[in-house]
């Protein structure tokens with residue numbers, strides 16, 4: 001049996017990470033990498049990095065291939081170029097990144113610390129209407145809320 005942590009650690013052996021401040025500088029150079037947010041729809045709607053494409057992990061494989069209702073042409077076309085996968089804290093993005101690597105994507109990176117780290121580093125976030133999100137509200141939104149019964153025996 002593998003734990004969540006083990007699965008993420010294994011994924012990170014094939015998916016390099018990029019730090020938020022390095023992504024900020026990377027975005028200043030052309031061509032910019034494709035930013036792919038794989039969080040759930042309500043998470044993306046609440047706040048995301050401006051310009052990021054959204055493909056929840058649950059539909060990632062179909063989004064990354066031609067011929068499906070979920071196909072995202074921009075993502076399929078990025079197979080040979082840089083893709084930075086994004087989630088809240090950098091775990092789901094590692095797992096999703098591994099899937100993309102297995103599907104033949106050549107330059108996949110995972111945003112270390114996710115949108116949470118991006119916000120901590122002063123990166124801009126916007127909501128579903130394109131309004132800028134207050135960094136302090138974002139900080140509160142990203143705070144982990146693990147209930148006692150979720151901690152296990």
Ligand SMILES: O=S(=O)([O-])[S-]
Nearest residue numbers: 088089090091092
């Ligand atoms: O999976 S996660 O890093 O977004 S909490």
